[in-house]
Amino acid sequence: MTKITKKLLSQHNLTEEEYQKILVILNRKPNLLELGIFSVMWSEHCSYKSTKKWLKTLPTKAPWVICGPGENAGVIDIGDNDALVFKMESHNHPSFIEPYQGAATGVGGIMRDVFTMGARPIANLNSLRFGEPKNSRTNYLINGVVSGIGDYGNCVGIPTVGGECFFHECYNNNILVNAMSVGLVKKNKIFYSAARGKSFPIIYVGAKTGRDGIHGATMASAEFDDDSSENRPQVQVGDPFTEKLLLEACLELMNTKAIVSIQDMGAAGLTSSSFEMASKGNKGIDLNIDKIPLREKGMTPYEIMLSETQERMLMVINPEYKKITSEIFNKWGLESVEVGRLNDTQQMKIFSKNKIQCNLPINDLVKNSPEYDRNSKKKSISVKYSSKKKDISIKESFKKIISNENFSNKRPLFSQYDFQVMADTILGPQESDSAVIRIHNTNKAIALTSDCNPIYCKADPFYGAMIAVAECWRNLCAVGAKPMAITDNLNFGNPEKDEIMYEIKESIRGIGVACSSLNFPVVSGNVSLYNETNGKSIYPTPVIGGVGLIKNYRKKATISLEENGKIFVIGKTYGHLDLSMYKKIVFNEETGQPPNLDLIQEKKNGNFIRNYIDKYNKELIGVHDISEGGIIISLAEMVIKCNLGVNIKVPPKKNKKKWLFGEDQSRYVVVVREKNCIEKVAKDAGVFIESIGSVKGKGLKIEKLFEISNKELINMNRKFFMDCFS
Amino acid sequence: MISIVVFPGSNCDRDLKVAIEKTLKKKVDMVWHKTANIKKSDMIFIPGGFSFGDHLRAGILATKSPAMREVERLSKKGVPIIGICNGFQILTECNLLPGILIKNRNPKFLCKSVNLKVDNNSIFTSSFKNNQIIKLPIAHSQGNYFADKKVLNSLEDNNQVIFRYCSAKGEINSNFNPNGSMNNIAGIINSSKNVLGLMPHPERAIDLTIQDDGILFFKSLKMYL
Numbered sequence: 001m002t003k004i005t006k007k008l009l010s011q012h013n014l015t016e017e018e019y020q021k022i023l024v025i026l027n028r029k030p031n032l033l034e035l036g037i038f039s040v041m042w043s044e045h046c047s048y049k050s051t052k053k054w055l056k057t058l059p060t061k062a063p064w065v066i067c068g069p070g071e072n073a074g075v076i077d078i079g080d081n082d083a084l085v086f087k088m089e090s091h092n093h094p095s096f097i098e099p100y101q102g103a104a105t106g107v108g109g110i111m112r113d114v115f116t117m118g119a120r121p122i123a124n125l126n127s128l129r130f131g132e133p134k135n136s137r138t139n140y141l142i143n144g145v146v147s148g149i150g151d152y153g154n155c156v157g158i159p160t161v162g163g164e165c166f167f168h169e170c171y172n173n174n175i176l177v178n179a180m181s182v183g184l185v186k187k188n189k190i191f192y193s194a195a196r197g198k199s200f201p202i203i204y205v206g207a208k209t210g211r212d213g214i215h216g217a218t219m220a221s222a223e224f225d226d227d228s229s230e231n232r233p234q235v236q237v238g239d240p241f242t243e244k245l246l247l248e249a250c251l252e253l254m255n256t257k258a259i260v261s262i263q264d265m266g267a268a269g270l271t272s273s274s275f276e277m278a279s280k281g282n283k284g285i286d287l288n289i290d291k292i293p294l295r296e297k298g299m300t301p302y303e304i305m306l307s308e309t310q311e312r313m314l315m316v317i318n319p320e321y322k323k324i325t326s327e328i329f330n331k332w333g334l335e336s337v338e339v340g341r342l343n344d345t346q347q348m349k350i351f352s353k354n355k356i357q358c359n360l361p362i363n364d365l366v367k368n369s370p371e372y373d374r375n376s377k378k379k380s381i382s383v384k385y386s387s388k389k390k391d392i393s394i395k396e397s398f399k400k401i402i403s404n405e406n407f408s409n410k411r412p413l414f415s416q417y418d419f420q421v422m423a424d425t426i427l428g429p430q431e432s433d434s435a436v437i438r439i440h441n442t443n444k445a446i447a448l449t450s451d452c453n454p455i456y457c458k459a460d461p462f463y464g465a466m467i468a469v470a471e472c473w474r475n476l477c478a479v480g481a482k483p484m485a486i487t488d489n490l491n492f493g494n495p496e497k498d499e500i501m502y503e504i505k506e507s508i509r510g511i512g513v514a515c516s517s518l519n520f521p522v523v524s525g526n527v528s529l530y531n532e533t534n535g536k537s538i539y540p541t542p543v544i545g546g547v548g549l550i551k552n553y554r555k556k557a558t559i560s561l562e563e564n565g566k567i568f569v570i571g572k573t574y575g576h577l578d579l580s581m582y583k584k585i586v587f588n589e590e591t592g593q594p595p596n597l598d599l600i601q602e603k604k605n606g607n608f609i610r611n612y613i614d615k616y617n618k619e620l621i622g623v624h625d626i627s628e629g630g631i632i633i634s635l636a637e638m639v640i641k642c643n644l645g646v647n648i649k650v651p652p653k654k655n656k657k658k659w660l661f662g663e664d665q666s667r668y669v670v671v672v673r674e675k676n677c678i679e680k681v682a683k684d685a686g687v688f689i690e691s692i693g694s695v696k697g698k699g700l701k702i703e704k705l706f707e708i709s710n711k712e713l714i715n716m717n718r719k720f721f722m723d724c725f726s
Numbered sequence: 727m728i729s730i731v732v733f734p735g736s737n738c739d740r741d742l743k744v745a746i747e748k749t750l751k752k753k754v755d756m757v758w759h760k761t762a763n764i765k766k767s768d769m770i771f772i773p774g775g776f777s778f779g780d781h782l783r784a785g786i787l788a789t790k791s792p793a794m795r796e797v798e799r800l801s802k803k804g805v806p807i808i809g810i811c812n813g814f815q816i817l818t819e820c821n822l823l824p825g826i827l828i829k830n831r832n833p834k835f836l837c838k839s840v841n842l843k844v845d846n847n848s849i850f851t852s853s854f855k856n857n858q859i860i861k862l863p864i865a866h867s868q869g870n871y872f873a874d875k876k877v878l879n880s881l882e883d884n885n886q887v888i889f890r891y892c893s894a895k896g897e898i899n900s901n902f903n904p905n906g907s908m909n910n911i912a913g914i915i916n917s918s919k920n921v922l923g924l925m926p927h928p929e930r931a932i933d934l935t936i937q938d939d940g941i942l943f944f945k946s947l948k949m950y951l
Contacts, residue, residue, distance in 0.1 A: 331758075
């Protein structure tokens, strides 16, 4: 038997304390296979040991929530017996090491989480964060990640309809790839993972198990150093064709009564799926590891249990339906093999060559996994300030911002994704503040967006996280959708450091406060920690993926202009420039506090916008939220999209710079046909409204300041991403 | 009855079925690729997607399916056959249409709406005005039409090029060629004029709120039927 040494423990990312806990649970020493199982089940990635104490505080309930966190994905009710299943998940560590496969398998994994619950995926989104463009690996990484996402989603035939792509030097050595998938299911056809049934068979389906991704979950739970590229064999390889077959086969089988429970094999593969299913159903499993279909010869039980080969599922089947199960999987050319049986022992027994290889108490391993209340402490932030030049004109500043990578037109990126397949994409990428997807064969549609401003989060993780939720809420309102629920993807550094733990706790607290106030529950999510290289952490990046509902998809808003349209700003402009993109891009300065956020005002303004889109749709031309870059950037984006012009007057007695570039929250640009109607409705609603100009000819014109032609604007704006992918 | 041949990896089959039911008001038979006997069919569609995962080469493995033997047989009897996107690739791979679709000039996948000039001299386009300029979505990375000079000349001489990439004003040149196709070819018919292959997706453009230039395409089919 392998001797358990300190070195072996550290290779498995287990602490001495955790090992002592294992000894108490087992009342004996574990063998190597058992130690491996403990290490992946207790990894940060699978056990949430540093965060679960805080995640429990999040608001997860609402009358429309069918299933909150804890299952493969969250589920909400959207009426007429329809339900939406959605989740966001990170694939940060693998994507940095091998961008194409890392990103592709991220997309594959999140779609499996969705269709495991019986839902056909109907849309995907991605929230991407890269280092500075001048960093030598950035171009390689973004090209690999975007191709990986595109090739996978396109092949499976699920539209990739939007998301974010943000650049900042804090991601130079740790990029973020967060993939979100949304699926549609009938309310009475949702599948869950809890194992049920008396000695029912356990069926393995999908790809054969290989040696790829062994210890992937453990890798995702550790910091990087200069030698991390040596981890490449730990990155899984994706096969979207198999995923497509698995999707169709599973959904076809779900139309019968064969499947009792089902779980995809994601992080920690066969180990995690079998333990989770058994634990949730209070069952035991006898697993015959010799039955697992293998891609390579000579794999040990340790390797088989820890492999993270993609495109695999584990199911408990009603034995009466064994024949139809194998018929359907045969039809789709997939392997389905009985690999074990349920029992009532609550023990996991793994057999090979008729010998017991592993005998572990399931509940002790899953439910009694470590939970840490780690130390946390605020660290004062060193002022980041590098530019000395202060006399840059508004026009020059604006040109710098609109040409910057973070504002460049992302068409060359999004056009690599099939955003139209399934023929229900009403508003695809960059047409509005959220993507809008019709619920097939109905008048309903859903709106999808993802948001987070890491610069705000770094300065004040509590406020930054609140703003991320509020911005997500605002982007849904801006297309006319009722915000329903969120999924959160919490990306942070090493939680064993006090200042990082402080960021984690404060971010979760911020999400909780904003979600409670906006009645916007968290139904699923994912935590990605240890996003650090050589001790340097990313900025806290709690990405919020939001879903909203539109009752009639014809009543929606886009970021459109129309000749003679009247332009208004809803919400008060104070001119907050601290931590703005203006400060960052023009002066490379990140100082001060994020803008103030008044959640009551946020709600009021958002409800006004939604109501106006619904009731006065014929009066309305366009809506665009105001966020990073301020009013001028929102207007410029509308001008570029429509190839029309605006004539803007900065209100008297206002500081022009602050008014144009300020990032005050809870604001929208609204363009209407007629002035009086919106002013009256706003007044009645008690919402602040300000007339700022009109749509005229071509070009962006700020009276008494400057004018820029559309040609110049479009050229500046598209350059970065055109060069990036050429 | 209208048939759609479904391969493992097809992913526009449902969209096509919905479009046919909506515009042609006809019953649709989803024919699994292993079917060796396609019964009475008024028209056969080969849908878009990634049949067999595009393994080896886009469209090539699908040509080995029994259903394609039936498609070949019925095409000789004059049954109209329409291949869209991956369907076009399959039809060229089994020589029901001349030429081949290779990697785009810029090899990345490309999803966008493009302008097309339509030749209305076919059963598939009779509802269009001749040289009408329409807008349809494309989504592919292997849509670059390639053929040798002889084939190309005969296609042009016999008016077999039915859809061509162009500008909004109808200019046909390399600036308005999204994938590098020879002669800006987006869709062709065979010499007997009953087999059509095209890269754009008319089935994604039958909705007023999104795009609707695909409706005229299906209207033409309805007139034929």
